[in-house]
């Protein structure tokens with residue numbers, strides 16, 4: 658089973674696909690966005706530093722994100738992982754390559770989830786997440802609505818919207834993504850590691866193609 662680097666615009670379905678892969682194959686899910694949100698929730702100095710940057714939909718500095726990532730990769734050493742939200746810039750991709758060399762990690766694929774801006778925006782604006790267990794639901798998509806409004810099907814805790822899931826922040830994040838992603842895609846294409854998956858579908862459908870790629 659290959660390690661996965663997910664490259665995708667905001668709300669392309671990375672989170673949902675990751676959840677499915679963790680359940681089915683036991684991957685470790687490394688999400689830099691989640692790690693940063695945890696730092697904010699814990700009220701740490703680092704959390705306070707990144708809070709307003711994230712709320713505006715801007716990128717946190719490479720230095721901060723790389724330090725968090727290195728710590729995490731050390732922690733899960735030897736296990737297969739999904740990288741979600743990293744790399745987001747070319748320097749981050751280059752740094753990741755160095756980390757992989759240092760750790761002897763060569764079994765990986767970069768998966769690009771290709772989604773239209775319109776669909777990604779609908780997903781983003783309706784997304785609701787469990788405040789306790791992190792399960793993702795959706796306000797408008799029938800197949801992903803919680804059974805009881807505002808309540809998690811799994812654990813009964815409250816469902817909340819992310820503070821950056823608003824139209825203005827979404828557009829900014831999408832724009833930032835477009836301007837940074839081309840270089841990253843080219844980087845993995847040149848290394849012959851890039852796979853493109855159509856993500857304008859239900860996650861259950863995209864996952865079938867993803868499974869082929871990781872078991873290849």
Ligand code: ADP
Pocket residue numbers: 666667668689690691693710711712714715716717718719722741742743744745749830
């Ligand atoms: P989304 O996929 O919806 O953009 P993420 O959870 O991946 O959500 O990221 C949320 C925010 O966290 C980003 O808008 C950015 O501010 C910050 N962030 C996450 N990963 C990185 C990264 N690799 N580099 C810089 N900032 C990051």
